[in-house]
Amino acid sequence: MSSHPVTQLDDTVHQRVRLGILTILATAGRADFTYLRDTLELTDGNLGRHLDVLYDAGYVEITKTFEGRRPRTWVTITKGGRTALTGHIAALRQMIDAVPDK
């Protein structure tokens, strides 16, 4: 018997903000902290915490650079992050397909 798609959801990815971060990174390749914060309408602290979770899971890479004297944080998606996102979205689509039409 096949399991319900819910069991295939990745809890790290499933959180709404983290799903948004990975989607942006998978589309654009890389983004900086400010772009992610403004696009997802988050506070610095909130975004920082979500990035830490994704970094600990090995789904993103974080690079800190300096432009002049201004620090800049670039975030890129890893291969593992891309795989996790693809699997998660596939599970979401499966769940939608499983809902019967009214």
Place this chain on the structure above:
Amino acid sequence: MHIGRRLPLTPGALGRDSRYTLYDRVQVHNRLLSLAERERRDAMADSTLGDLDNLAARARRDTSIESLVLVAAGVLACFAVAVNLATSSGGYPDALHGVGSWSLALLIPLALVAIWLRLRRRESRRGVGLQSRTVGWTALWVSILFLLLGLGPILTFVLGPYPVLMGLVAIAGLRFSSRLLLGWGVVAGALGTWAGMYQFNNRFGLPTLDTALAVSIAVATLIAGIVVGVRQRNA
């Protein structure tokens, strides 16, 4: 509890029936909660995917290179066709072969470097995108092939401007998942090559049609790039 006995689907159906134990009642409640949770997640999945589509569309718009590539290809094609026509001699206007096409061997690598620099600046300003890296590598390879190995003059002079120019547009479409660039590169490239071969072989005597086709592809590419750019800016 009776093993193998079928329990009612809802807690209400259990009623005050003494045959059902407390354990049975907890099981029915848990099953109902689990079903409700699944339904809630299914509904969430629907709206979440919509939100993700919007985010992806915005990221795509902020990193789009369609306009840049089409404008660059259009400018180069217009330049090549205009110079070819201006320098043609012997009463045979050839829009596809001549000094204009030949000069593309140098201009195409230069245009790729210009696109690379433009993208780097845009990525740094907007804080999103990594397309400049791919364009930079392409510029390096095209420069090596065209300038160091001398492939450019052969390709651009013999085949006319379109196979090379539109080939690069199609490659950009493949690399950056753009159906517009891929489609444009393939169709315009095929038409341009078709016209170029007619003219180069000098067998069919269709100079007017060939010239019209060469000019139309160049102008249409430039206009398409401008239109895409304006639409993206207004989106």
